[in-house]
Amino acid sequence: MATAKQSSYLRDVLKRFFAHKLAMVGAIILIIEILAILFLPSIMNLDPYSIDYMSFGAPPSAAHILGTDDVGRDNFARLIYGGRVSLTVGILSAIVSLLIGVPLGLIAGFFRGKTEVVIMRVADIFMSFPSMILILVLASVLGQSITTVTLVIGFLGWTEFTRLTYASVLSIREKDYVQSAVAIGEKSKNIMVKYILPNSLAPVIISFTFRTAQAIITESSLSFLGLGVQPPDPSWGNILYYAQSISVLANQPYLWVPAGILLVLTVLSINFIGDGIRDALDTKMSI
């Protein structure tokens, strides 16, 4: 069955995932990236904040492989630390969205009636906001720190999870096994948590990966516009901010191209992994 977590089932899922070439490429890239982000700073003794007074805006050299920015900070160190920030913001804000969205979807789909109307209409209202503008406003009102950026992006992403969970709960609550749980005398709370929730998680897991990728992009866009993560904290978005200057764009590609490439690679990898998980969870796919 679709989501049974059984040894042989799990083996099948993994087998299908490993057979998914793009997903494997994505997974390998992401793993390398995460390892680099975690361990390179201590191995190479990187510091994204320290200023080398001898070189401002210097091209790549032995001391600074990707050169330095206009205030003399090592660009490679900033790229790696920026990855920490970007990935953390991406994953954490997707978690925030998930934690808000899934319970609301579950409640709306399970209780129906007035609860459903209230939750789903609020979701509709949220979805009809131009979210980028809202994020811009909120980020400038609440102050621009990594925490607020994470929370704001996370908070505005809940509707996707709510709608997704709601839709699968609607179909699952009519399943015979839910009725047989009612027939043995289970209380509604238990039916919701033990029967409906686990069976509606598969699409949520997939959506979580896409949401993470999207949050990374949103954070970068915000930082690029100068409203996300603020210097001296690095993030891929605010590294790309350099590219707003024509001279950097034209003459110092080593400053912004690596961040751009990493951003694209990361988002692509995560999306491929999401695709892979989706195909792997689909029992109808041949192995």
Next chain:
Amino acid sequence: MEPLLDVRNLKVEFKIDKKWVAAVEDVHFQLKAGETLTIVGESGCGKSVTAMSMLRLLPKTTAQISADEILFQGRDISKLSDTEMTKIRGQGIGMIFQDSMTSLNPVKTVGKQLDEAFLVHGSVDPAEVKQASINLLREVGISSPEQRYKEYPHQLSGGMRQRVMIAMALAQQPAIIIADEPTTALDVTIQAQILELLKKLQEKSGSAIILITHDMGVVAEMADRIIVMYAGMFVECSPTKDLFTNPLHPYTRGLLTAIPRKDMDIDRLNVIEGTVPTLTDMPKGCRFYDRCESRMERCKNELPPLYTRGESSVRCFLFDAKDGE
């Protein structure tokens, strides 16, 4: 002796196009302890709806149940709150569903689900529940129950899953087991085994069974008493032997002659001409009027009440004069 279950004037309505339409009405029956009562009828005649309404398993938004009384062990369960009703479910009245493939939770092992059935009303100590489940699996005839306990529903065959369903219904030793076409999804040899098992378990536990089926063979095998339903109403209720030897209602007679029999050499089976009236367009008089071979003028506009005849009751004007004999 006071009956275990006494249903008086049960009515179930469904919302169709914003109007409430009765799918089942004027249902009266009694069930004695240890008895097997079967409800037979065509698809859509309201058998399952009748059974589900006992446990209030129908969706509240689209179904409305009303009854003068549903006395279970002397207590009127039709007036209970939803919370009180969860205590009746499983413990007082258990249910075996038709399709074992979809009636087990695919993400939990068979064992965990069975444990849940034991634990839900706290009748078994959590430390001992695993052993209780394994014992019950063995009792319903599952080989190597320790192994099966750890497996998921999709790893079991249809017959085994149905046995698990039976085990779940039995876990809390309910006084009544409602079995809604428990063998329809199984092939014939497994059907016989499952019915045999149900009988054996009933002898042991003394539970009463309400068996819903459209298979007259199953009925003959299992039932003490039979209720025949047609278009949402009971048309006849008789002890099994009487029903097969001396069917009263024209519909019952039609049903019995429509069963293929190996001791009679005929080219074509007898059929009951016509179709069942739809829910939204029920005739004013007898619901079987259009298809009845012995219809009379008064059947058209007048709904016959239930007439008692010996141990049977029948909803047909043919028995009007003879009532109370």
